[in-house]
Amino acid sequence: MEGVGGDGASVASPVSQWGHDAWRMYQYYLDKSTPHMTYRWIGTLVVVAIYCLRVYYVQGFYIISYGLGIYLLNLLIGFLSPLVDPELEVSNGPILPTKGSDEFKPFIRRLPEFKFWYSITKAFWIAFVMTFFSVFDVPVFWPILLCYWIVLFVLTMRRQIAHMIKYKYVPFNIGKQKYGGKKPSTSDGPRGD
Template sequence: MMDSNDLGSEAKRGFISQGWTRISQIYQGLLDKWTPHMKSRWAAAIILLLAFVLRIFLMQGWYIVTYALGIYHLNLFIAFLTPKIDPAMDLDGDDENGPALPTRASEEFRPFIRRLPEFKFWLSVIKSTLFAFCCTFIDAFNIPVFWPILVMYFITLFCITMKRQIRHMIKYRYLPFTHSKPKYKTVESTVSVN
């Protein structure tokens, strides 16, 4: 037989579950509304990053948080530039140098699919920047460091990582960016109207 306390706790769990489900639906709805607006999303992300940098500059602290955020964003950017199926790890290639993307019209077309899609890249940048922004309000994260060393180390790490990524792009002949969709000319019937 069920006790009245069990019914009350199940009702509480049901209420909490329904509330959490509703919050998840609202959150997903907001994300769905933002999805087609790429330029607006990235503008918001840049504004948020500038607000974070302004806070760091004015408060003169939290350099470790800034460094960690920079490393995380670099990691996201590298995943954004890398193909989902890494040609270096693909063992099915016929070429002795490994598989490559098609370079001729007679070869099979394989579109570039990112390891980290653009929307997830943007969402991760927003979430991580908000988290880092919140960390700047906690004094425990304000660890005193000599920040020029962190800046030099980040620049060195960025250069080495990007050099390796560019070599990978050249070796496997892929370009992760497309400027615009190809536009095909239509053949118009030439009918002279007299």
């Protein structure tokens, strides 16, 4: 009974093997890019510029841009929000201090920076690919969409900033002290006498 239940069943097709190898290579480079935050964001800005140029030159696909803007606003809210919202749930884990006498707990984002970057980059690539299909070019009066998105952004950010003020947290590292390690003093080194 050759071939039944033997090695023939465990051999993957060349197409699936190629797909698996491509996915592993993609994941490898994605993992290697993790510590290089500045370069990742520069790459994302290039993708954003390519998308904006495509929409500008085609003069269409405004509904895709509006949907992309709503999605980016949703990602931004997740990026600025704490993992455990004191208004919504009581947790046994780390929570934000609400009084000056409370113990300091580090700010942990609901959406970490890497996932925030990755989601934005994927969203712009998907939107860019969608601009090549005319079915997505729905005719709309784009100034109304832009005004509605700006109003939505202002209202959402005002609510988020009020939440940040109420619970006294800052989701950014700007101005915070960083540990630089032990600095050598002049008395620690060898003397030149």
